[in-house]
Amino acid sequence: MPAMSARLRWRKLVSGFMLAMTGVCALVAVAALFFILGYLVYHGGTSINWNFFTKLPAPVGESGGGMANAIVGSAKLLLLASVIGVPIGFLGAIYLAEFSTGPIAFVVRYAADLLNGVPSIVIGIFAYAVVVLPFKHFSTLAGGFALGIMMIPITLRSTEDFMRAVPNTLREGAMALGASKWRTIATVIVPAAYRGILTAVLLAFARVAGETAPLLFTSFGNHFWSPGWNQPIESLPHMVYIYAISPYEDWQRQAWAAGLVLLGLILIINILARTILARGVSVPRS
Amino acid sequence: MAATSTTVHGAGPIAGSRSFFDRVRDGDEIARLVTFVFAAATVLVTLLLVFELWQGSVLSRHKFGFGFFFTRVWDPNAGDFGALPFIYGTLVTSVIALAIAVPLGIGAAIFLAELAPARVSDTLQFFIDLLAAVPSVIYGVLGVFIFIPLMREYIQPALSNTLGFIPLFSGPAYGIGFLTAGLVLAIMVIPYIISVSREVLLSVPRDQREAALALGSTRWESTWKVVVPFARTGIMGSIFLALARALGETMAVTMVIGNTPTISASLFSPGYSIAAVIANEFTEATGDLYLQALIELGLVLFLLTFILNGLARILIVATSQRGGGGH
Numbered sequence: 001m002p003a004m005s006a007r008l009r010w011r012k013l014v015s016g017f018m019l020a021m022t023g024v025c026a027l028v029a030v031a032a033l034f035f036i037l038g039y040l041v042y043h044g045g046t047s048i049n050w051n052f053f054t055k056l057p058a059p060v061g062e063s064g065g066g067m068a069n070a071i072v073g074s075a076k077l078l079l080l081a082s083v084i085g086v087p088i089g090f091l092g093a094i095y096l097a098e099f100s101t102g103p104i105a106f107v108v109r110y111a112a113d114l115l116n117g118v119p120s121i122v123i124g125i126f127a128y129a130v131v132v133l134p135f136k137h138f139s140t141l142a143g144g145f146a147l148g149i150m151m152i153p154i155t156l157r158s159t160e161d162f163m164r165a166v167p168n169t170l171r172e173g174a175m176a177l178g179a180s181k182w183r184t185i186a187t188v189i190v191p192a193a194y195r196g197i198l199t200a201v202l203l204a205f206a207r208v209a210g211e212t213a214p215l216l217f218t219s220f221g222n223h224f225w226s227p228g229w230n231q232p233i234e235s236l237p238h239m240v241y242i243y244a245i246s247p248y249e250d251w252q253r254q255a256w257a258a259g260l261v262l263l264g265l266i267l268i269i270n271i272l273a274r275t276i277l278a279r280g281v282s283v284p285r286s
Numbered sequence: 287m288a289a290t291s292t293t294v295h296g297a298g299p300i301a302g303s304r305s306f307f308d309r310v311r312d313g314d315e316i317a318r319l320v321t322f323v324f325a326a327a328t329v330l331v332t333l334l335l336v337f338e339l340w341q342g343s344v345l346s347r348h349k350f351g352f353g354f355f356f357t358r359v360w361d362p363n364a365g366d367f368g369a370l371p372f373i374y375g376t377l378v379t380s381v382i383a384l385a386i387a388v389p390l391g392i393g394a395a396i397f398l399a400e401l402a403p404a405r406v407s408d409t410l411q412f413f414i415d416l417l418a419a420v421p422s423v424i425y426g427v428l429g430v431f432i433f434i435p436l437m438r439e440y441i442q443p444a445l446s447n448t449l450g451f452i453p454l455f456s457g458p459a460y461g462i463g464f465l466t467a468g469l470v471l472a473i474m475v476i477p478y479i480i481s482v483s484r485e486v487l488l489s490v491p492r493d494q495r496e497a498a499l500a501l502g503s504t505r506w507e508s509t510w511k512v513v514v515p516f517a518r519t520g521i522m523g524s525i526f527l528a529l530a531r532a533l534g535e536t537m538a539v540t541m542v543i544g545n546t547p548t549i550s551a552s553l554f555s556p557g558y559s560i561a562a563v564i565a566n567e568f569t570e571a572t573g574d575l576y577l578q579a580l581i582e583l584g585l586v587l588f589l590l591t592f593i594l595n596g597l598a599r600i601l602i603v604a605t606s607q608r609g610g611g612g613h
Contacts, residue, residue, distance in 0.1 A: 015506035019401055025393030026402070029476050030410055033417040036428060043431075088324045095321035108325045111332040117595035118335065118588060119534025121561045125584045128568070129338040149335075152328055180312030210421020213536035213561070217568045237423045237537075244427045245541060252431070259427050263420060270419045274412065 037263070044260035047253050052261075057223055057239075063250050067258055069225050070234040073140075074209070076226075077219060077235055080144025081208055085151025086201055092152075093159035098185055109157070116153035123149055124214035132218060138232040143219025147208040154204035162196025163189060195276050202273035206266045212237040236262045336588075343582035345575055354582065360547045360563075362571070367579035369586065371547035375464065375557035376587075379539060380532040382468025382553070383475055388525055390472075391479030392514075395521075398480065399487035400509050411484065418477035426541035429470040434461040434542060437469075442554050457552035462544035465553040470538050475528035482527060482602060486520030487513060489606045520605030526598035530591045536561040560587050 004012075051066045058065025092112075096105050127146035132138055166189050174184040190197070212235075215221075219233045221242065226233035236258055243255035306315070346354065350367060357368020394414075398407045438461030449455040490513050498508035514521070544556025545566055560583050571577040 011504050011507065015504035018506045018510070019397075022393040022397035022401065025390050026397040026410055026480075028390060029394045029417065029480060030413045032473055032476070033413050033420070036417075036420060036424065039428065039432070040424070088327050091321045091324035092328050095318070095325040099318045099321060100325075104322075104325075108329055111329040113595070113599065114592065115328070115332050115335070117530060117591050119536065119561060119591055121534065121536040121564050122339070122584045122588050123335075125342070125564065125568070125581055126335045126338055129342050129581075130334070149331060152331065156328060181314040182312070182317035185317070206419060210419075210423065212421070212423045213565060216565055220569070237421060240423050240427060241537060241541070244423075244430050255427060256431075259424050263424055266419055266421060267416055270416055274415070 037267075040256060040260040040263055043253070044256035044258075047257035048260065052254075052257055056225070057254075058250075060248060060251075065254075067234075067236065067239055067254070069222065070236045070239040070258070071261075073219070073222070073226060073233040074236045076140055076229075076233065077143045077147055077215070078205065078209055080140065080229070081147035081151055082201075082205060084145060084148025085155055085204060085208075089152045089155025089204070090159055090197065090201075092156045093163060094185060094190075096156070096160045097163035098181070098189065109160075112153040112156045115149070116157070119213075120150065120211050121213040121216075124217055127214060127218045135230070137230075138218060138220035140219055140226060140229045140231065140233040143215045143233065143235070144229075146214035146218045147211060150208050150211065150214065151204040154207060155200050158200035158203070159193075159197050162193045162200065165196070166192045195279070199273045199277040202269055202276075206269040206273070209269070210237055210262060210266050212241050339581060339585040339588055343578050343585050346578040346582040349575065350579075354579075355586075358549060362567075362573075362576050365573075365575055367575070369560070369579075369583055371549050372558050372560045372563050372583060373586070374549050375467075375543065375547075375559040376533055376561070378464050378553070378557070379467040379471055379543065379559060380529055382465060383471035383532045384525065384529060386469065386472035387476045387479055387528060391476045391524075391528070392483055392521060394476070394480045395483035395487055396509060396514070398484045400505075400513065407484075411481070414477050414480050418481065422474065422535060422537040423541075425470050425474055425538040429466065429538055429542040433466050433470060437461045437463075437466050446554070453551040454553050457550070457554045459554055460544065460556060462542055463554050463556045464543065467539045467543040467557070467559070468553075470542055471532045471535055474535060474538060475531050478528045478531055479524050482524035483517070483521050486517045486524065486602065486605050489520075490516045516608075517605055519601045519608075523598040523601030523605065526594045526601065530594035530598065533594070534561060534587055534591050536565050540565050 051064060053066060053071065054068050055064070055066035056069055057067060092108065096108060100108075123146050127142050127149065131142035131145050135141070170188050170192060171184055174188045175181075179187070215235055215238050219235060219238070221238050222232045222234045240255050240258045240262060243251040243258065246252065246255075310316070346367065350357070354367065354369050355373065356370055357366070358370045359366045359368045360371060361367075398410055402410065438459050442459035442461070442465070445455045446457070446459065494512050494516055495508050498512040499505075503511065539559050540562040543559055543562055545558055545562060546556040547558045547563070548555060550557070564580050564583055564587075568577070568580055571580055
């Protein structure tokens, strides 16, 4: 056997080097996640205490205070968003997966994909024009509306995929037993796809939970409690933004803490959603 | 990721053969109607969004015409509005982001799709998906407290000492500016490039690799000269998708770009982007023309992302069909 030629040795060297570099790229990308998480824990961890969850923000110059109003505000906004986004996404997906094949389905899918790609700040302009202008003031309603609009396409498209993945034999079996179509959907198809549907809803929820841009001129922000649904309201991501760009050290410290709480919440929902999916059967990757 | 999921075929609705009245009695027509209303709501919302953007910018569009895109002046007090500095800032930061994110993202995707064992690849992909879920305001916070000081103290001085003869890398080091914004954007769009490129690479048929290896190519040669070219259009799609994300990104850019409407050859200079100016000035806009100029900027952003997302979709679908529709 002849010795390896210099040319071949060079090619093998290049191959090994480039493949190692791709590994480095992957490592850098994954390390970014742990870097972000670690930095937030390092800077924000010490500022998270009981006050953070129970007190109102302290006035400038006073230390202490918390973000209770922002936490409640985010919860209210997300509740409203889910009330708007989930039914439209879920029921729309049933229509796409079970009732329609023709051009109408194409138009709905196209509209959803279009909506999914719209930058969040533009959704904010839309909510401003539709809700804030007629009511003449910023409100929880407007912020929830903006986030709800963002939830629709995410919920719709993934739910449809998961329902389509339910084998046709299940539909035929139910029909053969004499069930009407809507009974088939309600008692066979939705239960069979529920893990996927739950995952879709959770991911949509996690996605809008961190959105700041569409809230800037819809829910606006508020240093105090916001009773009802018709006044400006604070939210966690908005608080992170305002505090991070402020010149006060105490506020900056709290921005880290709020960021940590926000990111923790979003990552937990994401992991939960993906765990639910991983345990399921006969559902597509999405 | 909803944006990249492909429709599963072969599981369409079953055509009913019963009469219309039977179906009404069973409730099927009612269910169809109810779900149709919700599906139609999606279309209506989208149409309304386009209508509001178009109608909301009517004053500005009529007053400035196409000159809006080529005018450098942004003077709310005088009522002069030109979008050029913002368009410039948006494009420059996005190009910097892609210049960093594309090689890194494709490299990582090659590792995940071609080299890593399935379990390792899935685990890493899980972390990449989590990275994609990090909200943009968090990237903004990291930008403000880590990247800006780092750029000001180390990276920008180092660049201007070594490459300062190029206008791109000259000028005072403020820390904020185009380069910092581009860097933060790069980290934000890498997960999108990795996820989509990995899917596309995985859909390349196995015999392509085997044929190349059988002809005596090394592992890297089969990957780079056979598999990657095969998946080229899909990878382009992932880049367009990332570009669309970068163009529309608001919070992280607003927090690090400096928010000054300047056009400068230096990447160290503070700038402004379309999304950032909307975020900063929308609530303060006094007068109809000012507000409408901002809405017109929103319209521009919408059209840009609309075109890029459409192109990306076509490219990604075309590649996965060529590869036999998945794996």
